[in-house]
Amino acid sequence: MQKVPFTDKKFLTTLIFVTSLFTLWGISMTMGDVLNKHFQEVLNVSKAQSGLVQFSIFGAYFVMGIPAGLFMKRFGYKKGVLLGLSLYAIGSFLFYPAANAESFGFFRFALFILGCGMSTLETVAHPFMASLGDQRTSDQRVNFAQSFNAVGTLIGPALGAYFLFGNKDASGGLGSVKVLYVAIAIVITIIAISFSFVKVPDTTDPHVVASLPDDAVNVDPTPQKSLFAHTHFKWAVAAQFFNVAAQGGTWAFFINYAHEKMGFSNEKAGYFMVIFMAMMLAGRFLGTYLMTFIAPNKLLATFAVGNIVMCLIVAQSFGLFSFIALLMINFFFSIMFPTIFTLGIKNLGKHTQQASSYISMGVVGGAVLPFLMGLVAVHDVATAYYLPIVCYIVIFLFAAKFSSPIKR
Numbered sequence: 001m002q003k004v005p006f007t008d009k010k011f012l013t014t015l016i017f018v019t020s021l022f023t024l025w026g027i028s029m030t031m032g033d034v035l036n037k038h039f040q041e042v043l044n045v046s047k048a049q050s051g052l053v054q055f056s057i058f059g060a061y062f063v064m065g066i067p068a069g070l071f072m073k074r075f076g077y078k079k080g081v082l083l084g085l086s087l088y089a090i091g092s093f094l095f096y097p098a099a100n101a102e103s104f105g106f107f108r109f110a111l112f113i114l115g116c117g118m119s120t121l122e123t124v125a126h127p128f129m130a131s132l133g134d135q136r137t138s139d140q141r142v143n144f145a146q147s148f149n150a151v152g153t154l155i156g157p158a159l160g161a162y163f164l165f166g167n168k169d170a171s172g173g174l175g176s177v178k179v180l181y182v183a184i185a186i187v188i189t190i191i192a193i194s195f196s197f198v199k200v201p202d203t204t205d206p207h208v209v210a211s212l213p214d215d216a217v218n219v220d221p222t223p224q225k226s227l228f229a230h231t232h233f234k235w236a237v238a239a240q241f242f243n244v245a246a247q248g249g250t251w252a253f254f255i256n257y258a259h260e261k262m263g264f265s266n267e268k269a270g271y272f273m274v275i276f277m278a279m280m281l282a283g284r285f286l287g288t289y290l291m292t293f294i295a296p297n298k299l300l301a302t303f304a305v306g307n308i309v310m311c312l313i314v315a316q317s318f319g320l321f322s323f324i325a326l327l328m329i330n331f332f333f334s335i336m337f338p339t340i341f342t343l344g345i346k347n348l349g350k351h352t353q354q355a356s357s358y359i360s361m362g363v364v365g366g367a368v369l370p371f372l373m374g375l376v377a378v379h380d381v382a383t384a385y386y387l388p389i390v391c392y393i394v395i396f397l398f399a400a401k402f403s404s405p406i407k408r
Contacts, residue, residue: 006131006140010201015132016194019145021081021125024088024154024188025118027159030277032057032111033251034160034270035177036370037259041266042174043104047256047377051370054248056108058366060115061122065364068123069357070347077131081122085192088117092185099174110181123360123371126341130384139296139342143288149283153352154274161270195328220406227351232405233358236344239398240362242391248366249373249388250329256315256381262323276330285333290328291335301399304392306332311389317382336395342397347405365391 007015072080091114098106112191129145132140163176228234254276258269283303290299310332313325345355369387376384 005133006137006144011066013133013198014200015129015141017198018081018125018128018132019148020191021084021121022145022149023152023155024085024366025121026149027156027184028088028114028118029057030153030156030251030273031160031180033254033273034157034164035111036252037060037255037266037269038160038164038177039104039107043102046374047103047253048371048374051171051252051372051374053107053111054252055137055367055369056111057118058248058364058368060112060361061070061119062361062364062367064116064119065123065357065361068120068360069353072124072127072356077128078195078198078255080120081128081194082196084117084120084124084190085195086117087120088114089185089188089192091115091117092188095185096178096179099128119360119363122363123357126338126360127356130342133399138346139291139339140288142338142342143284143335146335147281147284147288150277152332153280157270157273157277161267161273162177165265165267165270181408191336218279227348227354227358230348230351230355230405232346232403233344233348233351233355233403235398236340236355237358237362239340239363239395240337240344241358242394243340243365244278244363245365245369246391247337247387248334249369249384250326250333251399252370252379253373253377253384254326256377257326257385258323260381261317263320268361269408275329278335279327279331283331283340287335287339296335296339297343297399297403299335300343300403301396303332303335304396304399308389308392308396310390311385314385315382322382340395343403 018314032053036053039045039053040047040050068080068084071083091110091112094110094113095107098110126142127146129141133141159180163180254273255266255269258264258265258272262269265270287299287303310325310329314322314329318320341356341359344359345352348355369391373384373387376387
């Protein structure tokens with residue numbers, strides 16, 4: 001059997017730039033989780049109110065998902081990337097006046113604009129990466145790129161722990177917020193200008209039936225039917241909603257758990273969050289390798305069961321044992337987002353870009369669970385970790401029963 005290449009040589013430069021995008025939104029995603037705890041102290045907001053940080057970011061995904069997809073369909077992948085980077089930079093620059101005003105509402109507005117940029121980048125980057133080669137290796141490419149997203153999630157809490165917890169200043173910590181986000185905005189602007197000079201080779205839709213192996217007899221050959229007639233796509237939207245809901249809630253209260261249950265200082269808890277994100281990086285690289293001989297949907301189902309078990313252990317407050325289980329949650333998170341995404345857009349032909357928008361909108365789940373977990377965490381942060389179990393049950397059902405684009 002002929003080995004399917006990971007990508008083509010002509011796509012290498014483009015692939016490197018697109019992969020870097022995954023790192024960029026990973027940084028901001030986990031920076032938001034550090035801000036969650038920081039705002040509790042600096043702006044005197046409650047745990048439930050601090051969950052609105054995630055609501056602002058992930059709510060932007062819901063608002064921007066369809067417009068980003070329509071923009072991408074009309075103007076192409078490259079201009080979609082430039083739009084996302086522009087919004088990302090603008091949102092970051094807005095942290096400067098928000099810090100001067102010492103306003104939680106202004107910060108949430110800045111986070112919303114930044115989130116619109118992140119949403120646009122995610123909507124564009126996943127199908128963009130999938131288009132840079134054969135469909136049979138699209139899962140591997142997206143998981144590979146998501147591994148660098150995990151690198152970004154390592155950088156985010158490390159920067160946050162240093163600037164926000166380890167470098168307090170006379171302005172109550174908001175001066176450090178200004179410096180950090182203005183620096184991020186400048187870097188994003190430079191990347192956007194650089195990417196504008198990259199010549200992107202013509203890409204072809206990797207999800208049409210013609211690119212499938214000859215023995216793929218179970219694949220539905222009618223991608224021309226309506227998008228919502230595809231069961232696997234509808235379940236992917238639901239699975240992504242619950243996946244990001246669980247992720248948002250787990251990340252948002254990691255520092256609270258480490259502080260309240262393990263007795264760590266905020267700064268120490270922030271650095272432990274780097275280890276937390278390293279677990280996801282390890283899981284992504286291992287998951288990408290395992291997918292060379294294990295079907296992506298089967299691996300996804302296995303990881304969903306793993307996180308159900310981990311959440312049960314975390315909720316028991318067994319000290320170090322439960323804290324290790326909390327770290328392991330991110331290991332099992334690792335492949336979920338990219339695998340749900342690629343399974344959801346398979347065999348959709350002309351509907352691929354539209355489907356990408358809807359699956360990106362599923363990320364709004366991250367705006368819901370952090371607030372609900374915050375209400376429970378006011379009484380006991382460990383008990384709050386029962387809530388994500390419902391999310392993993394939905395992901396398991398998608399992976400085990402509804403992820404294949406076959407005739408039913």
